[in-house]
Amino acid sequence: MSVLSPALLGAVALVLLASAAGHLRHPVALRSGLLVHDVLPAALHRPVSVLLPVAELTLGAVALWAIAGPGDPVLLTRLGGAGAALLFAGFTAYLLGVLRTRPEPGVPCACGVGEASVGPVSVARAGLLAGFAAVAALTAGGWTFTTRPTPEVVVTVAAALTLAVATALLPAAREVPADLTLTDLAAGGAR
Numbered sequence: 454m455s456v457l458s459p460a461l462l463g464a465v466a467l468v469l470l471a472s473a474a475g476h477l478r479h480p481v482a483l484r485s486g487l488l489v490h491d492v493l494p495a496a497l498h499r500p501v502s503v504l505l506p507v508a509e510l511t512l513g514a515v516a517l518w519a520i521a522g523p524g525d526p527v528l529l530t531r532l533g534g535a536g537a538a539l540l541f542a543g544f545t546a547y548l549l550g551v552l553r554t555r556p557e558p559g560v561p562c563a564c565g566v567g568e569a570s571v572g573p574v575s576v577a578r579a580g581l582l583a584g585f586a587a588v589a590a591l592t593a594g595g596w597t598f599t600t601r602p603t604p605e606v607v608v609t610v611a612a613a614l615t616l617a618v619a620t621a622l623l624p625a626a627r628e629v630p631a632d633l634t635l636t637d638l639a640a641g642g643a644r
């Protein structure tokens with residue numbers, strides 16, 4: 454059995470849990486982001502800012518439980534993966550809407566995982582995570598930490614962590630100034 458499905462699901466779970474933690478730790482940033490985005494009606498800002506972290510936390514926990522805990526791993530992987538795929542597909546559509554209503558640079562993402570502006574890369578990240586979650590849900594094979602040999606678990610955890618960090622930081626990494634050179638970095642900053 455491949456480690457692909459659990460690694461993808463683990464990455465999605467970690468990003469969801471990190472995002473939920475960011476939104477719960479800084480609820481004002483999410484609410485002000487929704488206001489600046491100008492996509493949703495103002496009456497939905499408060500309910501979305503309350504329910505979004507709950508959905509992220511729940512789906513992240515289900516996805517993580519699917520690969521680490523007891524229970525039916527195929528069912529949990531399909532539920533967590535499908536739910537996360539729908540949530541990230543919704544994020545993708547939402548961020549595309551933000552780009553249409555607020556095309557100027559510097560509009561905060563309010564994604565819960567660091568400070569970055571909404572742009573094509575943040576849309577791509579949401580789409581990539583939707584794809585990860587969908588692939589995990591569609592290829593669920595009953596993989597769990599408790600049923601696999603230790604080396605396979607280590608590889609899966611390393612892959613999940615690498616994918617989670619890479620996708621979570623993708624928009625912030627694109628915020629590096631285009632004219633920054635290696636010489637500038639060696640000198641301690643941008644020109």
